[in-house]
Amino acid sequence: MWPFRKRDSAAEQLMTEAIRVARASVEGQQIVAQGGGGGVETRWRGASRVLRSVSSWIPGLGSPRRDFNHSERRMLVARSRDAMRNHLIARAAITRLRTNVVGTGLVCRAQVDHEALGLTEEEAEQLNSQLDRLWSLYADDPRECDAEASLNHYQLQALVLVSSMLAGDVFVASPDQERPGCIFSTRLQLIESDRVGNPNGGMDRADLVEGVEFDGLGAPVAYHVCTGYPGEHVLGKSLQWERLMVFGAETGRRRVLHVMADKERPGQKRGAPYLSPVLEPLQKLERYSSAELMAAVISAMFTVFIKKGDNFNNNNLPMSALTEEQPGGDDTSDGAIALGEGAIVDLGVGEEPVVANPSRPNAQFDPFFTAVVKEIGAALELPLEELLLHYSSSYSAARAAMLQAWRFYSLRRWWLACDFCQPSRELIIDEAVARGLVELPGYNDPAKRKAYCQAIWIGPARGAIDELKEANAAGKRIEIGVSNETLETAAMTGEPWQQVIRQRTREVTYRREHNMQALPKSGLEPSPESNPKEE
Structure with a gap:
């Protein structure tokens, strides 16, 4: 007797479809299925179930929780971290993001809305300088901002970016802890994705998915965080789950930040790793490269x-x-x-x-390796030249690759500023007002609070292949009125225009006071001696 085998859903669907097609043929209905063309039983060829090219492609429909369940997410995270450790192309993609998105850190420049606050531009500039000084006191000192007292805010930015890209998301708590010699008590504590989950490994509920508890509208209410790593037991310490509220009960302030790499569907509660779509080709390419390298060694x-x-x-x-x-x-x-x-x-x-x-x-x-890396780069939004740091084509092609990659870096920089940098800065302004370190009239009003907290985040400059061409193009854009000096200065140097022009004014004034040699005409600030007509 043959053992009983339960047919899977795909096989049942195929058999049901075959029976329907047979019945339709008996009843005289015309159903034509050809592999290379011709009529099909559906108006959309991609929806056909009898075309040989797509007959076995029958994916299921599910909710965001079902399509991205716990076991699959854990496997994707584990493989992404292993690829970061051992796969060259995977590590290149992640480190390229870290270097170009964060680099030495996103610098904050306060930009209070003086019109909404009823301030003059001079008063607003003084307030901006005061807020920038307070933020520097916090962001530059690891003991001030990091709960582990090891990284400053700019280093935390890089760690948040890498952690969220590899694991899909990362959580940032803001415990209040006084430390001797510190001005602020708000600390930023990074929590890895592995530690957030349902208490004791329980099943999901209608209001709890993968450790994220939410209300009827889907807004997060609390995160359930394990005191250690589930499955890893330490002598003398038992694992417990803490329920961290997302917003303060009295003030409504954000207490836990959820930095998610990509949210691709409404209702999705956890993020997918950045390398998820390319893990399979990455693994095969790494094995192929290793085999070719070993074969070359043996041949030598x-x-x-x-x-x-x-x-x-x-x-x-x-x-x-x-x-x-x-x-x-x-x-x-x-x-x-x-x-x-x-x-x-x-x-x-x-x-x-x-x-x-x-x-x-x-x-x-090399041709085959390059072709596969092109596909991987297309999925990761990184051109081949940028991913491999190999600019062997023409100037125009290399510049086009850099510009395309820079669009992706700019998007990720804006995302990091929205999810981590700006919310953490607002927490510090809240504490500074509460401690009396800065006076902001009407700060309790939500509208004025937003006006006081406005800021821009400036990262490392884009760079240029030919700096002279880029500088001439920037001058032309300013001349015809499609750009301004603030935008061009930030793009070329990564510094705010106000700071650059103040420093430049001091330098020119110093040269004139000490009768130093004037700059040539190509300099940024022509002197009266070099251009006597301006006298």
Whole structure:
């Protein structure tokens, strides 16, 4: 008797569809299915169930929780972290993001809305300077901002970005803890994605998914955080789950930040790792590259085999002299024979070497490797030139690749500022007002609070292939009125225009006071001596 086998849903759907097609054929309905073209039973060819090209492609529909369940998310996170550790292309993609999105850190420049607050531009500028000084006191000192007292805010930005890209999301709590010698008591505590989950590994509920508790509208209410890592037991410490409220009960302030890499569907509560779509080709490409490298190494091993015949000892040499280990050979202590660099292998009588020629280096390796990396880069929104840091084409093509990559970096920079940088800064302004470090009239009004907290975040500059061409283009954009000096200064140097022009004014004034040599006409600030017509 054959064992009973339960048919899966896909097979049942295929059989049901085949029966329907057969019945339709008997009833005289015309259903034509051809692999390369022709009519189908649906108006959309992509929805056909009988075309040979898509007949086995029958995915299911599910909720965000079902399509991205706990077990799949854990496996994606584990493989993403392993790829970051061991796969060259994966590490290149993540580190490229960290370097270009964060770099040395996103610098905050306060931009209070003086019109909404009824302030003059001069008063607003003074208030901006005061807020910037307070933020620098907090952001520059690891003991002030980091709960672990090891990273300043700019280093935390890089860690938040990398953690969210690899795990899909990262959580940032803001515990209140006084420390000797510190001005503020608000600390930023990063919580890895693994530690947030349902208490004791329980099942999801209608209002609880993967450790995220939410209300009827889907807004987060609390996050359930394990005191350690689930499945990892430490001697003398039992695992417990803490319920951290997202918003303060009295003030409504954000107490826990959820930095999610990508939210692709409404109702999605946890993020997917950045490398999720390309994990399979990354793994195959890494294995292929390793195999090619090993084949090239083996091919480079030059080994001499000495074959001995029956009359080998006719030269009247003692056998001990022939079998004695010679310098430069590859004999091992256990007598095993192995390939070596310039090794000489002494074979016995009747033994004959058989050499497998790997034919390496493979001339087709680089074109194939490049083609696969192009596909991976397209999925990650990173051009091949940017991903491999190999700009071998023309200036126009290289610049187009840099601009396309910079659009992606700008998007991620804006996302990081919205989800982590700006919310953490608002917490510090709240504490500064409460401690009396700064006076902001009407701060309790939500509208005025938003006006006081407005700021811009400036990161490392984009850079240029040909700086002279970029500078000329920037000047032309300002001249025809499609840009301004503030935007161009931030794009080219990463610094605010106000700070640059103040420093430049001090330098020019110092030169004139000390009768120093004037700058040439190509300088940024022509002197009266170099342009007497302006006198």
